[in-house]
Amino acid sequence: MDQTVKKTIDRDGLQDRFAGFVATLGRGPGRSRALTREEAREAFGMALRGDADPAQVGAFLMLLRYRGEDLAEITGLIEAARDEAGLGRAGVAAGFPVVDLDWPSYGAGRTRGAPWFLLSALALAQSGMRVLMHGSNEFSGGLSVDSVLPSLGLAACRDAGCVAGCLQRDRFAYWPVAAMAPRVGDFLAMRRLFGLRSPVNTVARLLDPADAAASVDGVFHPPYIALHLGVAALLERPALLVLKGGGGEAERSPGKDIAVHLQFAGAPPRELLLPALQPTGPRGDPSADSAATMLRVWHDRDEADPLLSTARNTVVGTIAMALLATAQPDRAPDPEHADQTARAIWHRRATQPASSAG
Known part of the structure; x- marks a missing residue:
């Protein structure tokens, strides 16, 4: 398979995956819900790696704000940010x-x-x-x-x-x-x-x-x-x-x-x-x-x-x-x-x- 085509398919698949997180947050009264800690960690990790479209990231962040900050969600976001930046004793701080x-x-x-x-x-x-x-x-x-x-x-x-x-x-x-x-x-x-x-x-x-x-x-x-x-x-x-x-x-x-x-x-x-x-x-x-x-x-x-x-x-x-x-x-x-x-x-x-x- 042509590498350009493969990258396009992979990107589309990732964006489809991220769209699911946005939909979970924004479906509307009675249907939407907060993300679990694991979902938030995965979603924000994708955003940080550039696997989501910028428009998706903007919608994601504003939906999180609009719904109100949730303990499990914020915890998952922090874990994703630390993972991607290599922070904590298991990462760059190991030499501190x-x-x-x-x-x-x-x-x-x-x-x-x-x-x-x-x-x-x-x-x-x-x-x-x-x-x-x-x-x-x-x-x-x-x-x-x-x-x-x-x-x-x-x-x-x-x-x-x-x-x-x-x-x-x-x-x-x-x-x-x-x-x-x-x-x-x-x-x-x-x-x-x-x-x-x-x-x-x-x-x-x-x-x-x-x-x-x-x-x-x-x-x-x-x-x-x-x-x-x-x-x-x-x-x-x-x-x-x-x-x-x-x-x-x-x-x-x-x-x-x-x-x-x-x-x-x-x-x-x-x-x-x-x-x-x-x-x-x-x-x-x-x-x-x-x-x-x-x-x-x-x-x-x-x-x-x-x-x-x-x-x-x-x-x-x-x-x-x-x-x-x-x-x-x-x-x-x-x-x-x-x-x-x-x-x-x-x-x-x-x-x-x-x-x-x-």
Whole structure:
């Protein structure tokens, strides 16, 4: 058989197969249903490999969104994405040192400012914790992590070898999703075509590329908290802390009490109330949300500067939140002790820029 004809027949067969998944989701009231975990894994794997027509992929993603994100479906999508990108201990991460904290950053809020949580992650890395941050802030109204890193003497990693080296040397690495899982990044970018986020946003946040010992995760809408915790349970993730963070980032607002949800493998989630770290008041000068001001906060030892107090409290509070995620599961979480330890970690940080990554 002519190879061109064979490829056409094979492609048509794959597209027919994928059409079945679209039909399952979209048949109409009383006839449609969610995909099983196995069906979702197969369907999204096909989409990621290019076995489905782009129009089919668009219909698939929007039907998933319209129906509402389902635990089994999202779990299957995540497994497919990890399979295709070779993530996890069985894939490219097999050569990584043990990662203590997975930190997704996919915030897309129009009101986001500077990624203060980045300073929290760097301070934790200096304290001895290995932190792998991954993400895309393409649709955020604020500064992207990628754009701030050079001011801190760092750079985003473009391949797994760079990630392994940075984790070994600096105990911190930032891996953009476009380099970590390019097809997932392409599907995230389809937001421009849809005018809406798709379930791929949830998938990206929960990829956990290095099978870390713990994760912190921010969501924009509270209903997603239960979804993220439920998926983590199905994937048997060791520990996950989720909160409604500004712009959907894992960042603690210091001016109010905030609830976080902490779940360890095999145990039900716990809700913890973290106290405000400063009186509620105006956020301050928006010009503070710049790379230059982030660098100033990192270097500045003048705790009395009121312009930077909210930023410092954001950073310290976020360190404490991450410490709760990495606590021992057999010990009762202690927010007050976490806040105290976070302040000590922040005060002990070395303020010189880290070595540069590539």
